[in-house]
Amino acid sequence: MPKNKAARKLGGVLLGAFLLSLILATPSVGKDGRLSPEELPPIEGLPDPFLMDSGKRVQSVEDWNQRREEIKDLLLDYEYGHIPPPPGDMRAEETESMDLFGGKATLKRILLSFGENQEIQMNVGIYLPKEQSEPRPVIFLNDMVWYEHLRPLAERILDEGFIFAGFDRHDLDRDDKDRSDGVHPLYPDYDWGTLAVWAWGCMRVVDYLVTLDEVDSSKIALTGHSRAGKVALLAGGMDDRIAMVVPNGSGAGGAGSFKIEEKGVETLELITQPERFQYWFQKDLRDFVGHEDRLPFDQHFLKALVAPRLLLSTDALGDQWANPLGTQQTHRAAQPVFDFLGVPDHNAIHFREGGHDMLKPDWDALLDFAGHHFLGRPLGEDYKEVPFPDVPLELNWKRP
Structure with a gap:
């Protein structure tokens, strides 16, 4: 199985969140290289997609392109499992x-x-x-x-x-x-x-x-x-x-x-x-x-x-x-x-x-x-209307 990239990089995220010391205090890692829930910090609200594994936040399109790869690793490591490369010879x-x-x-x-x-x-x-x-x-x-x-x-x-x-x-x-x-x-x-x-x-x-x-x-x-x-x-x-x-x-x-x-x-x-x-x-x-x-x-x-x-x-x-x-x-x-x-x-x-x-x-x-x-046809509606407009979404982060 491919080595778990997100687990290797999560220390940077935790540093950015001022929690690196908590992770370093626990030398073990979770199953198959993933950090276990107990080794991860609780996050209030929805996580910040702009927070890079280095601890800094995205500032440019180049940064975002790097962050996209980090997010892919994170989702495959923890949620979906790893995907093989194309097999070729189609x-x-x-x-x-x-x-x-x-x-x-x-x-x-x-x-x-x-x-x-x-x-x-x-x-x-x-x-x-x-x-x-x-x-x-x-x-x-x-x-x-x-x-x-x-x-x-x-x-x-x-x-x-x-x-x-x-x-x-x-x-x-x-x-x-x-x-x-x-x-x-x-x-x-x-x-x-x-x-x-x-x-x-x-x-x-x-x-x-x-x-x-x-x-x-x-x-x-x-x-x-x-x-x-x-x-x-x-x-x-x-x-x-x-x-x-x-x-x-x-x-x-x-x-x-x-x-x-x-x-x-x-x-x-x-x-x-x-x-x-x-x-x-x-x-x-x-x-x-x-x-x-x-x-x-x-x-x-x-x-x-x-x-x-x-x-x-x-x-x-x-x-x-x-x-x-x-x-x-x-x-x-x-x-x-x-x-x-x-x-x-x-x-x-x-x-x-x-x-x-x-x-x-x-x-x-x-x-x-x-x-x-x-x-290039006219758009029938703007596809922005949400069903629960009065329910707030409080994010602890903003776009760069």
């Missing part, structure tokens, strides 16, 4: 092709394979227009897009000027505790949870998309719902080739918050229960149950990694399990990073009425936002 084999929508488009099924022996395999689907004069932006849903119930959506996406693509993330991890299948036997030294496996899979699909003449490789939007929304945000934070990130109903481990949790939300304690979804994460994240104030990050750190690219978080007011208030507050806490980088409008949020699903209003918002930023 091959794409077309396994099926069918004309759809009265001959306007073709749905192609592709078997992607990677690695020296092509042992990593993924099923991809992509809808392409029959007549296309120039490369198009892509709406990439990290799910199986070839099923018939998604055909009306696919037709709409193509009619609005995009390509629609997706893949079967379960080819890599079946979404269970078993680590004897999927890609796990190929990477036995990696501590990645299922969310990181799937995010890595999204990056491999991007490897393929950027090779296509039909695709504008500078305009790839990645989305997903619920657990796939968590995956979209993680992949988007880690891969700069993804120009727009749209997590929908992603909640805990996604656009929500581990530190701001009202009654009825999925908490860190609930989501990391061994009988539920501990396997989605780096296994020791559960050690922070009851010590959430000692987490050296919250999900606004992951949102900040998307900047200066485009982020649109879509959620539902009735989806209490996904923590609407926490989602609002991490949106607000990420905003200073977008402001610092000169792109305040690139951090967007949209709430609708209703519950846990990805419905037409969610897609309306996604296509409106993508249509504006990718195709």
Whole structure:
């Protein structure tokens, strides 16, 4: 497993917080090189994304670029587990092709394979227009897009000027505790949870998309719902080739918050229960149950990694399990990073009425936002309205 970078650097953060002596007084470190919750200081409010591991605060774009890498290390070390490098040796084999929508488009099924022996395999689907004069932006849903119930959506996406693509993330991890299948036997030294496996899979699909003449490789939007929304945000934070990130109903481990949790939300304690979804994460994240104030990050750190690219978080007011208030507050806490980088409008949020699903209003918002930023169309709304404007967010830090 890669050496834990965040644990090595956390001493600088603690120095900046005048707590280095507390850490040095305890020579041991936590499991696998991570500092344990007991060895980390409690943090009042949401942590400062601008505080570098050296103890100084970000003052320039160059500083921020360094800080981004530190945040990546922190999130992978403590929350998601480590992600292997690209396996290389990509091959794409077309396994099926069918004309759809009265001959306007073709749905192609592709078997992607990677690695020296092509042992990593993924099923991809992509809808392409029959007549296309120039490369198009892509709406990439990290799910199986070839099923018939998604055909009306696919037709709409193509009619609005995009390509629609997706893949079967379960080819890599079946979404269970078993680590004897999927890609796990190929990477036995990696501590990645299922969310990181799937995010890595999204990056491999991007490897393929950027090779296509039909695709504008500078305009790839990645989305997903619920657990796939968590995956979209993680992949988007880690891969700069993804120009727009749209997590929908992603909640805990996604656009929500581990530190701001009202009654009825999925908490860190609930989501990391061994009988539920501990396997989605780096296994020791559960050690922070009851010590959430000692987490050296919250999900606004992951949102900040998307900047200066485009982020649109879509959620539902009735989806209490996904923590609407926490989602609002991490949106607000990420905003200073977008402001610092000169792109305040690139951090967007949209709430609708209703519950846990990805419905037409969610897609309306996604296509409106993508249509504006990718195709130059007028924007239907400003995507800045939050559902709980009277709830304050008190930050103990400010943007540089």
